Amino acid sequence: MHELIAAPFVGGYFVLRPDRLQGIKIPEVKFRELERGSAAGEACPVWLVDAASRRWGITLPGGRIDESVLFRQPPLYGHSRASWEINLGCDYDCEHCYLGEKRFAGLPDEGKFRMLHTLRDAGVLWLQITGGEPLIDPGFIPSYRLAHELGMMVEILSNGSRLGHAKTLEALTALRPYRISLSVYGATAETYDGLTRRRGSFKRFSKGLAAGVEAGLPLDLSLIITSGNAHEQQRMRDWAGELALPYREYTHMSPTIYGGAESLPSQSVAHLTTREPFKGCNAGHTFLHVDPHGLASICKVGRDEQINLMAEGVHGLSRLGAIADRLMLRTGGCSGCQLSESCSVCRPLAKRYQGAKAPLKSYCQHGQKGSAA
Structure with missing residues (x-):
């Protein structure tokens, strides 16, 4: 299994470590040197060994470049980042959820693997695995392992309810992602369970959070502020501080992906903030989203026109940029x-x-x- 990933990204060249967000930017001449050395079976150069030690505090095992470094090709149509809903099913029923009806459906494992190979062939380097709740999908662990083996930098978005399960922890500690973002819906069982509409959800989350911290996983907290839990906003912040975990806050509730309004009453009007003017984004051009059925869109919101990756393969993505321009x-x-x-x-x-x-x-x-x- 590779220790490092060497890849072109946004006009530069980088050496990355799968479990760290911070990478090493290198000039193209160094990237080509590594490519040639890998093909020739050469040993890792001293400069790479030293750089890895300084950046990540690791000692690369002795031996050839091809035993330590996995090389990625540039994006075929510019898409270096993607999010993937492995399913829409969830063990919670949050009142604010933008997914609306969270039906558990999607590709069988074989289809999931084929879709991940398609994203690899497209040049996707950064992959966010989400849901629904991704950790409840029976195919999550093998899919996660494959994404890692294909040389993707993986982030997982989860509610944390299954993070404490032995098999899940084993998989995530053996092959660590660079980030696991856990949503936080309250600081007490009464508030948390009320928002998720699932009794015992706070207990399961707390157990998963504690297990992740103990395992040293790269956790990041997303504090979701709604009308039902806004009174615990500071307590959620304090919780993150006590655990020394980074956190972000989300206060704007969105309609469902089907245009439904059922999620909007959970908005805390007092927490609406003035957002910066929208100046455009790279959705559809350098970023894409894939739903549980292998349908690609420009992002999680702009799903009006989708490309069936299972039917069209990687070349279907050649149309995504034009779709993005129309939808914007x-x-x-x-x-x-x-x-x-x-x-x-x-x-x-x-x-x-x-x-x-x-x-x-x-x-x-x-x-x-x-x-x-």
Whole structure:
């Protein structure tokens, strides 16, 4: 199994370690040196051994380059990052969830493996595995192992309820991801269980969180602030601080991916913040999303046009950039808006809000002024 990954990324060349976010940027001449040395069966150069020791505090095993370094090819159509919903099923029923009906369905294991090979062939280097809840999928562990073996830098988004299970911990400690992001829905059982609508969910999360900390896994907390748990916001922050874990806060609730409004009442109006004007993003151009059935879209929100990777293969992604450009046009309810240059959300997200008949103030900075969105 490889210790390091050497890959081109956003116009540069990097040496990466699968369990660390920080990498080493190298000039192209060094990258080509490693490529040639690997093909010739040469030993790891001194400069690489020294750089790995300084950056990660590791000692590369003696031997050839090809025994320690896995080489990745540049993206075929520019897509170096992807998110993948391994399923939409979940053991929680959170009132704020943007997925709406969380039906457990998707590709069989063989299909999952084929899809991961397709993403590898496309040049995807950074992969986020999400759901639903990914750790409840019977195919998660073999799929995760394959993504690692294919030379992907993996992040896992989870509610943490299964993180304490022995087989899960064994897999994640044997082949560590660079980050596991755990969602936090409260600081007490009453609040947490109330939001997830599952009795005992706080106990399972707490157990999983403790197991992950004890195992030294690279945990990152996502504090989800809703109308039902906002009173525990500071307690959630303090919890993260006590564990010395980094955290981020999410306060804006979105309509479901089907345009449903059932998730919006969970919004804490007092915690709505003024978002920066949307200046564009690389969705569909350098980033893509894949749903449980192998359908690729520009992102988790912009699913209006999808590419069937199982039927078309990697070359279907050649159309994704043009799809992204179409979906980002200010059309429908936003056409003609004189203030669109300072709009705070992208067009696909605005369309979801409009479909859900959400109040303008929940997604449009100009709503309180009575302006058109």
